[in-house]
Amino acid sequence: CAGNGKPKTTPDQKNQAKLEAEAEAKAKAEYFNRLKAAGCEGDKIKLKTGPVRDHKNRLLERYGFFLSPKGYKEEKDIFDRCSTVEAMDRFIEVFWSIRGPDPATPDNEYKDIIDQRILDIQNEVLFSDLDIAGTNFAHNHGLRGEMARVYLLRGMPSGKAKISNTARLADLMVWYYVDVSQRPMFIFLFYDKGFGYQLYRKHRVMNTTK
Numbered sequence: 001c002a003g004n005g006k007p008k009t010t011p012d013q014k015n016q017a018k019l020e021a022e023a024e025a026k027a028k029a030e031y032f033n034r035l036k037a038a039g040c041e042g043d044k045i046k047l048k049t050g051p052v053r054d055h056k057n058r059l060l061e062r063y064g065f066f067l068s069p070k071g072y073k074e075e076k077d078i079f080d081r082c083s084t085v086e087a088m089d090r091f092i093e094v095f096w097s098i099r100g101p102d103p104a105t106p107d108n109e110y111k112d113i114i115d116q117r118i119l120d121i122q123n124e125v126l127f128s129d130l131d132i133a134g135t136n137f138a139h140n141h142g143l144r145g146e147m148a149r150v151y152l153l154r155g156m157p158s159g160k161a162k163i164s165n166t167a168r169l170a171d172l173m174v175w176y177y178v179d180v181s182q183r184p185m186f187i188f189l190f191y192d193k194g195f196g197y198q199l200y201r202k203h204r205v206m207n208t209t210k
Contacts, residue, residue: 032072035078036081041078044080044081055088061143063095065149118143121137121142124138132161135147145197147197154177157176158176158177160174161174169191171192171197172189
């Protein structure tokens with residue numbers, strides 16, 4: 001007979017889903033408590049000029065892209081309650097601990113990868129690249145720029161190319177990433193109309209230099 005064809009959820013499946021949701025909520029609450037236990041509980045702190053504020057700015061410069069409302073909004077709220085250098089360092093330690101691929105190992109391999117990519121950006125690893133020579137992260141909003149964000153998430157591109165000084169179009173640059181079979185996985189197109197490279201999203205913003 002006719003019907004919507006949607007499989008019915010059994011009581012056991014509903015109960016399992018409920019248990020999984022409760023376990024996830026409990027794990028999230030425990031994680032937030034660990035962040036707060038680092039010395040970041042209480043009200044938000046408005047830091048004045050000084051070493052604590054400078055340290056916070058340095059951490060946000062390095063990891064601010066990951067510490068954003070696109071993840072857990074509560075993380076940034078808790079971080080803004082840290083009042084000492086030690087509390088911020090402990091927060092960052094806990095923050096990265098749950099992102100490690102193998103909790104059984106003493107090292108956090110994912111954080112190590114990100115820190116190496118940050119070092120690459122600071123050392124301008126692309127400046128002498130033969131495909132896109134002269135490409136400079138610092139002139140493209142540094143670690144907060146869209147070029148750096150792609151590099152932080154994906155690493156060194158499999159291939160890259162740049163077209164500059166065109167008559168009508170903005171300067172263009174493409175990065176692409178391939179899998180082990182050399183099939184394209186990701187392609188990122190950047191454009192620069194004099195304000196630093198940005199990711200191409202809308203045709204109208206890059207079709208002329210005016």
